Amino acid sequence: MARTQGSHAEITGPRIQAAAQRLFADHGYAAVSMRQIAGEVGLQVGALYNYTPDKQALLVSLLEGHMHDLLDTWAALPQTVEPMQNLESFVRFHIAFHMARPQAVFIAYMELRNLTPDNFTRIESLRRRYEDALTTILDRGRASGDFHIDDAKLTTFGIIAMLTGVTTWYRDGGRLTPTEVQDHYWNMVRRAVTA
Amino acid sequence: MARTQGSHAEITGPRIQAAAQRLFADHGYAAVSMRQIAGEVGLQVGALYNYTPDKQALLVSLLEGHMHDLLDTWAALPQTVEPMQNLESFVRFHIAFHMARPQAVFIAYMELRNLTPDNFTRIESLRRRYEDALTTILDRGRASGDFHIDDAKLTTFGIIAMLTGVTTWYRDGGRLTPTEVQDHYWNMVRRAVTA
DNA sequence: GCTTGATCTGAACACTCGTTCATATAATCT
DNA sequence: AGATTATATGAACGAGTGTTCAGATCAAGC
Numbered sequence: 001m002a003r004t005q006g007s008h009a010e011i012t013g014p015r016i017q018a019a020a021q022r023l024f025a026d027h028g029y030a031a032v033s034m035r036q037i038a039g040e041v042g043l044q045v046g047a048l049y050n051y052t053p054d055k056q057a058l059l060v061s062l063l064e065g066h067m068h069d070l071l072d073t074w075a076a077l078p079q080t081v082e083p084m085q086n087l088e089s090f091v092r093f094h095i096a097f098h099m100a101r102p103q104a105v106f107i108a109y110m111e112l113r114n115l116t117p118d119n120f121t122r123i124e125s126l127r128r129r130y131e132d133a134l135t136t137i138l139d140r141g142r143a144s145g146d147f148h149i150d151d152a153k154l155t156t157f158g159i160i161a162m163l164t165g166v167t168t169w170y171r172d173g174g175r176l177t178p179t180e181v182q183d184h185y186w187n188m189v190r191r192a193v194t195a
Numbered sequence: 196m197a198r199t200q201g202s203h204a205e206i207t208g209p210r211i212q213a214a215a216q217r218l219f220a221d222h223g224y225a226a227v228s229m230r231q232i233a234g235e236v237g238l239q240v241g242a243l244y245n246y247t248p249d250k251q252a253l254l255v256s257l258l259e260g261h262m263h264d265l266l267d268t269w270a271a272l273p274q275t276v277e278p279m280q281n282l283e284s285f286v287r288f289h290i291a292f293h294m295a296r297p298q299a300v301f302i303a304y305m306e307l308r309n310l311t312p313d314n315f316t317r318i319e320s321l322r323r324r325y326e327d328a329l330t331t332i333l334d335r336g337r338a339s340g341d342f343h344i345d346d347a348k349l350t351t352f353g354i355i356a357m358l359t360g361v362t363t364w365y366r367d368g369g370r371l372t373p374t375e376v377q378d379h380y381w382n383m384v385r386r387a388v389t390a
Numbered sequence: 391g392c393t394t395g396a397t398c399t400g401a402a403c404a405c406t407c408g409t410t411c412a413t414a415t416a417a418t419c420t
Numbered sequence: 421a422g423a424t425t426a427t428a429t430g431a432a433c434g435a436g437t438g439t440t441c442a443g444a445t446c447a448a449g450c
Contacts, residue, residue: 015345018319026308027225027308027309028223028224028225028308028309029224030222030223030226032226032310046244047364054335059206088307110305111347112222113221113222114223114226142220150378150382151371152378154371154376154379155379155383157361157363157364158357158360158383159357160360161352161357161359161360162353162356162357162360164356165352165353165355165356165357168352168356169352176346176349183345183347184345184346184349184350185349185353186330187345188350188353188387189387190387191387191388191389192383192384192386192387194386194387195386
């Protein structure tokens with residue numbers, strides 16, 4: 001048998017992913033070479049192909065990991081049926097999750113066009129599933145009379161775009177604490193969906 | 196003297212810009228080659244360098260043109276001192292302007308990282324000038340008591356992110372007319388800034 | 391009709407790209 | 421100790437990169 005302990009594959013693999021994530025976020029998928037990624041990890045190019053069949057798979061794995069992380073983390077949170085509370089927890093979760101992973105978020109929103117069509121479809125369906133979670137909350141709140149909204153789908157797009165925008169300006173140690181940011185955005189969202 | 200009429204430079208120049216804009220928007224700056232751009236226009240690569248010193252200048256020219264277009268078009272609109280009306284016209288303008296130029300908008304938000312530091316600084320200052328226009332409206336409305344907002348800067352980011360997001364889903368001939376889209380977004384923004 | 395000069399071609403330059411593979415290294419098992 | 425095999429090297433492949441430039445093309449001015 002081959003060695004199962006002492007092998008550095010379990011260390012090298014994640015290190016490659018981390019290096020790819022950082023470089024893709026900073027310079028863009030197309031602008032980053034496999035040699036740059038290898039150099040970052042301290043390997044020669046060829047060694048990367050023990051961990052990924054090609055460059056595209058490296059990107060897909062990052063995107064898919066991020067989207068599943070997003071969906072699973074949200075699904076694991078305790079859910080309320082009370083629409084206003086449910087929306088508030090979605091807003092606070094979305095901001096907190098995105099603030100904590102600026103690189104993954106950046107890649108997930110920027111590099112979709114570098115995916116092959118079938119990979120694009122798979123990632124896109126994961127994103128739609130997440131959007132549907134919010135739309136469902138909005139629909140329930142409208143049905144219960146808690147929310148006054150014209151169009152649940154358009155409101156979903158509006159809210160998510162607004163919240164995700166936090167990653168374009170938020171920096172750790174800035175003027176506002178994460179909780180303060182959540183408070184302000186929740187104020188805006190709450191008022192936007194109530195008359 | 197050389198010919199000043201009959202020259203196709205005035206035609207070729209804009210055609211190169213248009214081809215670059217379309218290709219950059221579709222595949223990203225780094226993924227597009229000068230040969231692709233030339234091919235789109237029906238030229239050989241070398242001819243491009245009669246119109247741009249290098250690839251980077253092509254991108255900068257697109258970004259700078261877009262930002263000046265944005266600032267100038269807004270400045271040319273009749274302005275009101277009445278905060279609510281002023282904000283409404285900003286919202287409607289922003290949506291209409293961005294819906295009409297999805298490619299330019301996409302590039303302006305995606306390709307900043309492909310700029311050299313000094314080019315980035317120049318483009319970024321133009322963007323800040325635009326954001327300041329909205330912040331000023333919000334500040335005036337807060338001073339007059341028309342708006343109830345926690346933080347004018349954060350509200351600016353929130354509104355602009357929400358409105359710009361329209362380009363990610365809006366398609367000509369879709370379910371909603373441009374005016375309906377404006378109406379819905381204005382409803383959300385209006386409520387978000389009033390108690 | 392000849393010169394001028396803007397415009398374009400086609401080839402070349404020096405690199406970099408993603409990917410492959412024979413070979414080397416070293417840790418684990420028998 | 422020797423065999424096994426996961427992991428890594430280093431060189432090579434063909435193709436594509438941005439940019440340059442001598443020379444061709446051709447419309448306008450004299």
